[in-house]
Amino acid sequence: METRTATTIFESLSSGWRLEAFRLLVRQGPEGMVAGDIASALDISPSSLSFHLKALAHAGLVSVEQEGRFQRYRANIPLMLDLIAYLTEECCSGQPEKCADLRAASCCPEAVLPPIPADDGKP
């Protein structure tokens, strides 16, 4: 992933409204949600929500599909996972022993960082 792509995504998650909207859509899964329902759930004006959804869509974090007179939004979960991979890749330059303590500090680290490769002694 390019730096530019990642910063655009982070920027899109840097507002409370946008983060809440995205999390709502992640919770909703493939079903997604139409704009009006998101606005009701977050208690935000349609115009303001539209502004924020546009930023999320521009970053690629949500997709839109027209459905009659509604606009249905869905979270782009694969992109979210790519972002996480980008953020965690090359942690401690791939020297797992340096990472061990840091990994242990989180509740379920092995679910998040790439697995520590077993050292089989080969070059």
Next chain:
Amino acid sequence: METRTATTIFESLSSGWRLEAFRLLVRQGPEGMVAGDIASALDISPSSLSFHLKALAHAGLVSVEQEGRFQRYRANIPLMLDLIAYLTEECCSGQPEKCADLRAASCCPEAVLPPIPADDGKP
């Protein structure tokens, strides 16, 4: 994690300089890096770097320690992992079958999302 905390972190990763600095520190691991070396590595002015490191520190993503006349910065990896957990929690409202296709779309999804609990038929 509170929304406010998360948006502050995302905001701190929404600039190219800050994201590059943080990734550099993640790669560096517990050893960290002094400000001057970060500035050289990124080819940025000390004053501008200081501004950006301050934002990362304010978000809690990096820590600083004085070392003689140097300032040593280190990535806060546990916080990074907490953020990831916050972002991925409750994906598809915990109904894994809805998530299956989305997980499959990423290169190594089981390393990133919480494991899918086996359905043993119990209530």
Next chain:
DNA sequence: TCTTCATTTCAATAGTTGTTGAAGCGTTGT
């Protein structure tokens, strides 16, 4: 003590972001 060095702080400036309410656009139902 005086100088040098590493880094941060400050002030000025230019550019960007978010909110509001009104207007616009396409879709649906009468």
Next chain:
DNA sequence: ACAACGCTTCAACAACTATTGAAATGAAGA
């Protein structure tokens, strides 16, 4: 055709963010 609906776009404005270079701070060595 018309009105109602759902949503987006627009313009104006206030608030915030980043960059620059100069000045300040504080530690180390002569």
